[in-house]
Amino acid sequence: MPLKLSTTIGKIQNIPNSKNIEIVNEFLEYMRNNGSSEHHQNNNLKVVITFGNFIGNDNSFLDINKKEQILAFLNTKVKSYDEDPDKRWITTWNNYLNRLRLFYRWLYNHYNDIDHENWITPEFVRIKNKKSKRIWKIMKKI
DSSP: OOOOHHHHHHHGGGSSOHHHHHHHHHHHHHHHHTTOOHHHHHHHHHHHHHHHHHHOTTOOGGGOOOHHHHHHHHGGGOOOTTTOTTOTHHHHHHHHHHHHHHHHHHHHHTTSSSOGGGOOOOGGGOOOOOOOSHHHHHHHHO
16 A cells, blocks of 8 residues: 555654755655645655665765765666566666656755756766666557
């Protein structure tokens, strides 16, 4: 059963780094102020909270500045062929990447007085999505 937004918001306080808690609360406020749906807020928060837990107490979101740091987290979503023969993990991996990309675009640009359409994506989250043949397999079955 999916978590409700209120449940996810309650998990923000469990992030081990207090600076990251502050940042996630600001990100939530940004999404609320920009009319993001509860579904969108919830899905973004789940990924950012999971990432905050992954990087632990000693690292702030602002300390992350290398693709390898992002990839180390994303690669925790990779599953073996035996676990996931349809490679559904690729959809999860791409979803997490896209939500982290949004978060870091916000984090690095929100203090500037520019529209979010003109935000610059930090170099370390300029990672290509993985390609999946899964959609084609589903289309062939239809």
